[in-house]
Amino acid sequence: xxxxAMNLCQTxxxxxKQEISAGIVIEAALKNCxxxxxxxxxxxxxxxxxxxxxxxxxxxxxxxxxxxxxxxVPVVVGDDICYQSLPTGFxxxxxxxxxxxxSASAIDxxxxxxxxxxxxxxxxxxxxxxxxxxxxxxxxLNPWDRERVAGSAAAASLAARMCLLALESDSGGSLRQxxxxxxxxxxxxxxxxxxxxxxxxxxxxxxxxxxAALSADDLLAALRVLSGLDPADVxxxxxxxxxxxxxxxxxxxxxxxxxxxELKGALALDEEHGIIxxxxxxxxxxxxxxxxxxxFPLWEExxxxxxxxxxxxxxxxxxxxxxxxxxxxxxxDSLEQYYKxxxxxxFGQEARRRSIFGSFLLSKDNYSLYYRQALKIWTLLQxxxxxxxxxxxxxxxxxxxxxxxxxxxxxQVDFINRYEEDIFTAPISxxxxxxLTIPFxxxxxxxxxxxxxxxxxxxxxxxxxxxxxxxxxxLPPLNSLLKEGL
Amino acid sequence: VVxxxxxxxxxxxxxxxxxxxxxxxxxxxxxxxxxxLVDWLQPLISAATGDAREKLFNQNEVNVWREDNxxxxxxxxxxxxxxxxxxxxxxxxxxxx
Numbered sequence: 001x002x003x004x005a006m007n008l009c010q011t012x013x014x015x016x017k018q019e020i021s022a023g024i025v026i027e028a029a030l031k032n033c034x035x036x037x038x039x040x041x042x043x044x045x046x047x048x049x050x051x052x053x054x055x056x057x058x059x060x061x062x063x064x065x066x067x068x069x070x071x072x073v074p075v076v077v078g079d080d081i082c083y084q085s086l087p088t089g090f091x092x093x094x095x096x097x098x099x100x101x102x103s104a105s106a107i108d109x110x111x112x113x114x115x116x117x118x119x120x121x122x123x124x125x126x127x128x129x130x131x132x133x134x135x136x137x138x139x140x141l142n143p144w145d146r147e148r149v150a151g152s153a154a155a156a157s158l159a160a161r162m163c164l165l166a167l168e169s170d171s172g173g174s175l176r177q178x179x180x181x182x183x184x185x186x187x188x189x190x191x192x193x194x195x196x197x198x199x200x201x202x203x204x205x206x207x208x209x210x211x212a213a214l215s216a217d218d219l220l221a222a223l224r225v226l227s228g229l230d231p232a233d234v235x236x237x238x239x240x241x242x243x244x245x246x247x248x249x250x251x252x253x254x255x256x257x258x259x260x261x262e263l264k265g266a267l268a269l270d271e272e273h274g275i276i277x278x279x280x281x282x283x284x285x286x287x288x289x290x291x292x293x294x295x296f297p298l299w300e301e302x303x304x305x306x307x308x309x310x311x312x313x314x315x316x317x318x319x320x321x322x323x324x325x326x327x328x329x330x331x332x333d334s335l336e337q338y339y340k341x342x343x344x345x346x347f348g349q350e351a352r353r354r355s356i357f358g359s360f361l362l363s364k365d366n367y368s369l370y371y372r373q374a375l376k377i378w379t380l381l382q383x384x385x386x387x388x389x390x391x392x393x394x395x396x397x398x399x400x401x402x403x404x405x406x407x408x409x410x411x412q413v414d415f416i417n418r419y420e421e422d423i424f425t426a427p428i429s430x431x432x433x434x435x436l437t438i439p440f441x442x443x444x445x446x447x448x449x450x451x452x453x454x455x456x457x458x459x460x461x462x463x464x465x466x467x468x469x470x471x472x473x474x475l476p477p478l479n480s481l482l483k484e485g486l
Numbered sequence: 487v488v489x490x491x492x493x494x495x496x497x498x499x500x501x502x503x504x505x506x507x508x509x510x511x512x513x514x515x516x517x518x519x520x521x522x523l524v525d526w527l528q529p530l531i532s533a534a535t536g537d538a539r540e541k542l543f544n545q546n547e548v549n550v551w552r553e554d555n556x557x558x559x560x561x562x563x564x565x566x567x568x569x570x571x572x573x574x575x576x577x578x579x580x581x582x583x
Contacts, residue, residue, distance in 0.1 A: 304530040343506040375540035432544040
């Protein structure tokens with residue numbers, strides 16, 4: 001079985017029709033995981049016997065006449081998502097062999113649908129940061145250019161065909177940026193669409209579970225399984241009935257896409273990315289969609305507001321990692337020292353920085369100046385987004401402002417510059433609206449994607465547009481690049 | 487220099503609040519980072535927000551209201567998922583005296 005020649009929907013159909021066994025698909029995925037991971041470092045855990053046993057159960061069910069919507073689909077899940085059968089590390093050196101007592105609801109749903117977890121993907125320090133320079137396992141590498149970071153290890157695993165579906169958290173845009181840089185589709189659903197139970201989210205307000213797959217139909221198939229009410233997460237919406245069972249048909253001519261006007265220039269998009277976004281307009285109009293310019297006020301302020309709120313919430317959320325309940329710990333003479341030493345053990349540089357700065361931003365003298373102001377910007381941004389969707393059915397934005405970081409530049413890039421990498425994704429996270437990144441071209445052989453943003457619970461519209469744009473784009477086959485490069 | 491000293495004091499307070507050991511060289515670096523962060527946030531604090539309300543939840547904007555149907559948790563079932571069981575006992579986190 002060559003996973004490079006298959007996608008999720010084809011695999012599900014073949015396994016359900018017993019043309020191929022789930023066991024063979026999973027064996028192929030595990031083989032790719034084992035052979036490629038030493039070159040890419042995208043996985044921190046590779047499922048082995050556990051995955052093979054799970055595949056055998058899927059084959060048994062199929063032989064008993066069950067139809068499973070994700071039968072035999074190899075899945076990689078982020079290492080900040082609880083999964084009972086493999087250790088969960090949160091990107092921290094203090095959680096090397098930490099088994100969570102339960103699996104995330106999203107993983108339970110995937111497994112019940114016949115998917116098999118083949119590995120856990122490398123995440124940044126305590127699940128923070130998209131570019132992954134801070135992971136305890138070292139940065140995951142981009143399969144298209146191993147001199148650069150992946151952006152999202154789950155998306156990179158998918159691009160390298162270690163899996164056919166990836167589930168990873170997305171707070172400031174890690175999944176979307178990584179999908180863009182790895183040439184796959186990345187979907188951040190509406191907040192509330194997928195249960196967040198079992199996700200370790202440093203930033204509760206903006207984090208959610210995201211998906212990466214190879215096509216719009218693959219994403220819709222997975223979203224259909226994952227969406228809906230979860231009693232374990234009071235913030236899930238009871239909206240599963242709103243998601244159509246088939247990809248609905250829209251009339252392109254009736255869809256107006258908001259096009260970034262001033263926004264684009266104000267954000268120092270690098271020249272080559274600027275050219276790609278200009279080309280996108282021609283392609284969008286050539287398939288019948290209308291494009292109209294729009295300007296989003298307070299955009300750059302929103303990026304700053306995002307980071308203020310995210311740091312404040314990170315400071316609060318990470319305080320539970322005190323060495324008492326989770327992970328490895330060292331013994332000390334006093335309780336005070338116990339907290340101090342064990343937090344120092346668990347937190348890497350970025351987790352320390354955000355915890356401490358979050359505490360600074362929430363302190364009595366700074367609370368109104370920064371935090372309350374950020375909450376006001378959040379309101380204004382979301383009001384603006386609602387207004388925009390009175391005019392447009394969808395907004396289009398870049399997904400990234402530049403190519404992913406070079407590995408050798410790691411440690412030399414200022415943290416503020418890294419925060420600014422989120423300029424096109426973090427403000428969208430603040431709206432809670434769904435966003436889809438689609439591959440759109442390459443710059444020096446590294447893929448570049450575009451980001452489509454829709455109104456709440458209109459993922460199917462994004463997937464309709466994304467599917468049509470995706471058909472217009474032909475990236476060079478990565479499997480040949482991998483064979484040449486490794 | 488005076489401003490950097492001020493940031494060091496602010497940083498010490500924040501570190502005390504977080505309860506984490508940070509060695510002196512890292513404190514120096516973090517004080518410099520804090521100064522950069524404060525500078526970077528200037529456009530945020532000078533943005534005209536008028537009497538905009540402070541947003542507290544994302545979900546209210548996009549979610550569908552539903553009945554809350556609380557159910558009792560199943561502790562025994564949850565304990566059975568513990569990573570280690572010895573002689574019928576579940577391994578639980580250590581407790582500090």
